[in-house]
Amino acid sequence: MAAASRGWRRLARPLAVTLLLVVCYGAIITPFASYMRNKPFVEKLGTLPRVEVLRAIAADQKQVVAEGLILDVLMYFGGLLGKEKGKVVVPPDFQAMSRLLHGAVQLDPYNMDAYYFAQAILVWDVDQVKLANNLLDYGMKYRSWDWYLPFFAGFNYGYFLKDYPQAAKYYMKAGELSGNELFINLAGRYLNESGQNDLAIAYLKTMAKGAKNKVMWESLTTRLKALEAMRAIGTARDAFHNATGRLPSSVQQLLYAGYLQEIPKDPYGGTFYLAADGTVKTTSNLAYPVKKKQ
Amino acid sequence: MFDIVRITVKGIFRDRVFHGILMAALLLPLIPSISQLSMRQVTELSVTLSLSLISFILLLLAVFLGGTSLWKDMERRYTFSVLSLPITRTTYLLGRFFGVALFLLITAAVLGFVASVVVTIVAGNFPPDRPVVWNNIYLCVLFDAFKYILLLAVAVLFSTVSTSFFLPIFGTISAFLVGSASQQVYDYVHSSSGQVLSPLVRQAATALYYVLPNFSAFDLKVNAIYGVPLSTGGIVLTVCYLVVYAAVLLSVAAIIFSKREMK
Structure with missing residues (x-):
């Protein structure tokens, strides 16, 4: 008994010091966490090194690094949407987002998440349709089986750029790849501008149906509701x-x-x-x- | 030699390094929930993460087991008792190498099996647009194991020339990074944008490309994740490359090890 209490007494000092340090940690963690939360996006990520460098460092983990970049962008965007009841308060840094997505597809040109995000967000919210189309053309070289990419490109040409022959061309491609008559019909209908609103609704429904991510789904269905109105x-x-x-x-x-x-x-x-x-x-x-x- | 292989594999199972690295495998069951972060390719992400984790675990095993196996024997003076047996140093060296190599293959098989369960679960909940190509995934894991067996040969070579474990460990890690990037450097140097470099740099880069091990050839992740078709000729060539390159490394290691003075 006496030995045990002596043992505890010997521990009293280190225990007190540890306790003090834990209190210090408690004092500093809240301001530290709030500092980290409010750091600007680019600072949070640091600037992206050149893709050649990134590719060399990533060794055989390129696909994971690419997906990591895309998830960074998604979480950044989702975080903005989450603030103030769904209203974007801070102007999103679209330049940085676009830069990261481009870096990601150069690390992993097959990654569908990058093309999907670029199409679902960047095209609508910033005037980056041509940039998005270049990205989609790049993706089509790799994802040669995927009808989504020409489907996106066809939509961009028709809806935003009013380039109907190009739109029809990409819709035809989407139709060939998917074996879906709808796209071939869309290709035809796209030549008729009056059908545009209907088309946009059909398009957004397709996009939203495949959206597994909540932020993405909400963003698309909001737009869909507006277009239906x-x-x-x-x-x-x-x-x-x-x-x-x-x-x-x-x-x-x-x-x-x-x-x-x-x-x-x-x-x-x-x-x-x-x-x-x-x-x-x-x-x-x-x-x-x-x-x-x- | 089979005795040494057997002893090596048994020894690894009792090794603390192995136990520590095995902890990383506990992350595999978390993959289904992490994969749901993906917007459009949940199953593909689960394949990506599984293969990356397997590759990372095998890398750690190859570097630490390969880099410390011989060194530990010499440090603990086991080599004296072993080499007093009627076996040559070369047999001993090869026994150690094949023991660790066999162990890497066993680990790859076990982790590959767990990963296939993980991917099956994810694919059941989130059916992918295109079916999972299982043969490519199994082949990718096998070639990951091959890649790290080649790296193991590099580690063994470093072990024979070094008296500490620093060179084997850090030398092997550097060899891995350089060997993974050498193909890109070569492609860049020979592309139109690489023409701005001086001819000397270009020739040096080309020479290094042929001398250093090329690990990117063993990376079949794209084929496994996205079901991109594989070329049979390329697969066969890569296996031949592994056999010949590892044999060269091991024979050099055997020569050095035979000439080495054991204190």
Whole structure:
């Protein structure tokens, strides 16, 4: 008993020191964690070394390094979406995101996640359609069996760049690879601009159906909801035009005239309106409002 | 020689280094949950992670077992008692090499089996767009083992010239990094953008390319993960390359080891 208590007494000092150090750790960990959380994206990742260097260092682990870069981008983007109830507050650093994705496909040209992310996010939120198409062309050289890549490219050409012959060409390719008649039909329909909204909806549905990631799924379905709302207004406008022979002056007029049950809400927080030529538009421009970081 | 092979394999199972490295294999069951981070290629990511982990474990085993096996024997003066037996030093050296090589193959087989279970589970929950090509995955694991057997031969060679374990361990790691990048350096030097380099640098890089072991040939990950078809001719050539290159390394190691003075 006495020996045991002597043993404890001998331990008293080291125990006190350890306890003190644990308290110090507790004091420092909260500011440290908050510092790490608020570090800017590029700082967080450091700048990417040249791809040749990265490839040499990665030795036989190139695929893991590539996937790591893509997940960094995804988590960064998901983190931004998560803040302030789904509203992007900090302007995302699209340049850095695009740079990382390009680095990733040079390490692993087969990685579908990179092409998918570039297509689902970069194309819509920044004007990087041509860059995305170059990326897709690069991917098609490797993923020669994959109909998703020409499907994406066809959509970009048709919807964003209004280059219908190119769009049709890529849709044909997607149709050949998938054996799916739908794409061949789409290729034909793409030559008709009036079908654009329907096409965008069909496209987003395909994208969202395969989305296994929650952030990605939410991002796509939000866009899908907005486009479906715009289609509803467009259908009402056409009905109004057919009945009266003139274009409605506003969305409200469609409501009062009974062509709309209610004015659909823009999930991005904007308001739908009719442009002078009757096109359905929204004040949000299909993107969350971006505020500058304080 | 078979006795030495047997003793080597038995010894490794009792080795603490092996136990430590085996801890890394506990990460394999975590792969199904990590793979779900992927947006569009969950199964492919599970294959990637499994193969990477296997490759990493085999690398550690090859470096540490290969780099310390001979050194430990000499340090503990086991070599004296062993070499007093009626066997040549070459037999002893080869016995050690084949023992560790056999062990690497056994480890690869066991880890490959666990990985196939992991990938099957993931593929069941998240069916991939294209079916998993199992033959490519098994071949990839086998060639990983081959790659590290070649690295093991490098480690054995370093062990015969060194009196400490620093050269075998760090020399082998450097050889692995350089040997994994040599193909890229060679391709770069001979590409149009490599023409800006001075002819001397280009020739030196070419010479090194032919002398150093080429580990990138054994990397079949792309074929395993994405089901890209393999070329039979390339596979056969790579196996021939392994046999000839390892044989050259081992014969040089045997010459040095036979001439070496044991204190």
